[in-house]
Amino acid sequence: MQGMMMNRPLSIIEILAYAAEVFPSGEVVSVRCEGDRHRQSYPETYARAAQLAHALTGLGIGHGDRVATLAWNGYRHLELYYGVSGMGAVCHTINPRLSAEQMLYIIGHAEDKLLFTDLTFVPLIEALKDHLPKNLRIVVMTDAAHMPDTSFDALCYEDLLAGQPMAFDWPDLDENTAAGLCYTSGTTGNPKGALYSHRSTVLHAMSVSLALRLSLAEGRRILPVVPLFHVNAWGLPYAAPLNGASLIFPGPALDGPSLFQLMDSERVFSAWGVPTVWLGLQGEIKAQGRNPEGFGEVVIGGSAAPRAMIEAFETSGVSVCHAWGMTEMSPVGTQGHLPAHLSDLPFKEQMDVKQLQGRRLFGVDLKITGEDGTRQPRDGTSVGELFVRGNTVVSGYFNNPEATEAAIDDEGWFGTGDIATITPEGFLSIQDRSKDLIKSGGEWISSIDIENIVMAHPGVASCAVIAIPHPKWDERPLLCVVPADKDAPPDKAELDALVLEHMASWQVPDAMELLDELPLTATGKVSKLTLRQTFADYVLPDAG
Numbered sequence: 401m402q403g404m405m406m407n408r409p410l411s412i413i414e415i416l417a418y419a420a421e422v423f424p425s426g427e428v429v430s431v432r433c434e435g436d437r438h439r440q441s442y443p444e445t446y447a448r449a450a451q452l453a454h455a456l457t458g459l460g461i462g463h464g465d466r467v468a469t470l471a472w473n474g475y476r477h478l479e480l481y482y483g484v485s486g487m488g489a490v491c492h493t494i495n496p497r498l499s500a501e502q503m504l505y506i507i508g509h510a511e512d513k514l515l516f517t518d519l520t521f522v523p524l525i526e527a528l529k530d531h532l533p534k535n536l537r538i539v540v541m542t543d544a545a546h547m548p549d550t551s552f553d554a555l556c557y558e559d560l561l562a563g564q565p566m567a568f569d570w571p572d573l574d575e576n577t578a579a580g581l582c583y584t585s586g587t588t589g590n591p592k593g594a595l596y597s598h599r600s601t602v603l604h605a606m607s608v609s610l611a612l613r614l615s616l617a618e619g620r621r622i623l624p625v626v627p628l629f630h631v632n633a634w635g636l637p638y639a640a641p642l643n644g645a646s647l648i649f650p651g652p653a654l655d656g657p658s659l660f661q662l663m664d665s666e667r668v669f670s671a672w673g674v675p676t677v678w679l680g681l682q683g684e685i686k687a688q689g690r691n692p693e694g695f696g697e698v699v700i701g702g703s704a705a706p707r708a709m710i711e712a713f714e715t716s717g718v719s720v721c722h723a724w725g726m727t728e729m730s731p732v733g734t735q736g737h738l739p740a741h742l743s744d745l746p747f748k749e750q751m752d753v754k755q756l757q758g759r760r761l762f763g764v765d766l767k768i769t770g771e772d773g774t775r776q777p778r779d780g781t782s783v784g785e786l787f788v789r790g791n792t793v794v795s796g797y798f799n800n801p802e803a804t805e806a807a808i809d810d811e812g813w814f815g816t817g818d819i820a821t822i823t824p825e826g827f828l829s830i831q832d833r834s835k836d837l838i839k840s841g842g843e844w845i846s847s848i849d850i851e852n853i854v855m856a857h858p859g860v861a862s863c864a865v866i867a868i869p870h871p872k873w874d875e876r877p878l879l880c881v882v883p884a885d886k887d888a889p890p891d892k893a894e895l896d897a898l899v900l901e902h903m904a905s906w907q908v909p910d911a912m913e914l915l916d917e918l919p920l921t922a923t924g925k926v927s928k929l930t931l932r933q934t935f936a937d938y939v940l941p942d943a944g
Contacts, residue, residue, distance in 0.1 A: 466492045
């Protein structure tokens with residue numbers, strides 16, 4: 401017997417329609433490339449998304465066509481998120497930090513018909529012009545007064561919208577219709593495309609809303625530093641309007657002082673981004689001697705947050721939510737708000753919990769398997785590769801059967817490549833990426849554990865640990881440190897002593913190298929691949 405309920409397809413545009421009707425005072429505030437700050441409401445955003453859909457139709461964009469974006473976090477990018485997918489096309493966000501080779505690859509692989517670009521990236525497009533598909537049309541996301549001189553026949557975003565109707569007859573789409581396309585950063589091989597559907601995106605927005613309901617409550621002001629051009633800004637373009645929270649977009653200014661000033665003036669409550677961004681903000685907070693006005697929460701993901709960072713926020717009155725996810729998961733998979741029943745724990749024990757990656761979102765299943773593929777118990781100590789499944793997890797990669805076959809196991813679960821443990825209460829602890837673990841004398845050393853300990857030293861601005869080949873032990877750890885004061889770097893003996901307080905002597909790094917900065921990936925994470933290439937010929941002190 402089946403239930404007798406109406407069956408309406410889940411649709412992304414319904415989120416914005418709902419926000420426009422129910423939360424008309426919700427704001428979209430944007431720092432623009434033109435240099436000013438722009439404001440509009442959710443009703444205005446919905447109307448402009450309709451104008452955009454009319455303009456796209458006039459340009460010949462139809463169902464399933466891929467429309468690319470190369471843009472910062474701002475209101476026009478948000479309009480593309482809704483206008484493109486709402487009319488049945490696919491919004492393909494491109495990470496401008498990718499190499500030219502990778503960018504050209506994904507534009508060709510996606511078979512993009514249009515490319516919308518912010519002013520910042522016009523020179524980048526100019527440099528790629530001779531290698532772009534000949535039929536690719538370019539739209540610059542600005543008004544006529546700020547249109548740049550270019551060698552290609554570019555269209556103006558605001559001219560496209562001007563005079564278009566502010567209502568659109570949004571089609572009733574099958575909820576499994578493709579809506580968004582995001583490529584992995586391609587650290588090994590070509591980038592791989594995650595093709596999201598209307599159904600997966602709406603369900604993800606609902607799951608994020610449920611898990612972070614206090615963060616996203618009506619009237620909250622949210623700063624997505626995590627970019628719209630990668631992993632859907634962790635679902636915030638959908639979850640925030642769904643709940644009536646305002647979006648404060650930082651545009652291209654992501655340095656600590658700029659973020660502090662924006663957050664302070666706009667009274668941002670919750671800010672979302674990767675650890676490297678928050679190092680800059682914490683530096684400015686220290687310089688100012690206070691937090692930005694209204695700042696109460698930070699959501700950290702993308703890579704493991706150092707314990708010292710978490711404790712610095714928490715002791716200043718800013719609650720930390722440590723999250724985890726992947727492009728292939730839409731992307732949020734876990735969230736790390738402290739459960740109510742643990743709120744009375746001593747501070748140190750609370751930090752022990754906050755350092756974990758939290759518990760799964762509704763609709764996301766987790767399992768860890770050993771090297772022989774057997775499931776490992778959720779006892780907090782058994783380690784294995786993390787696999788995931790759910791309605792917001794990819795079943796494969798776009799137009800890439802080889803990568804799909806390698807990613808999905810015999811039970812239909814997606815292999816994340818992360819090494820993890822799960823506690824009896826369901827808390828996930830990412831031990832390392834499988835390729836970043838260090839195998840010394842048959843035993844594993846977690847680079848993340850060492851990094852978290854070393855980051856607590858006041859003389860360390862940032863650090864990373866990589867494996868170096870060793871003739872006797874197979875691999876040994878090398879510690880790469882960016883000192884907080886380059887004229888007074890920390891002594892290795894000090895850092896060794898710090899590590900020894902928490903780890904065994906054989907896990908202490910064999911050597912330390914001082915660097916001016918750590919290389920970053922296109923998504924703002926430390927590039928250990930680049931570090932391994934840099935130190936490919938490095939010889940450890942006792943390995944001669």
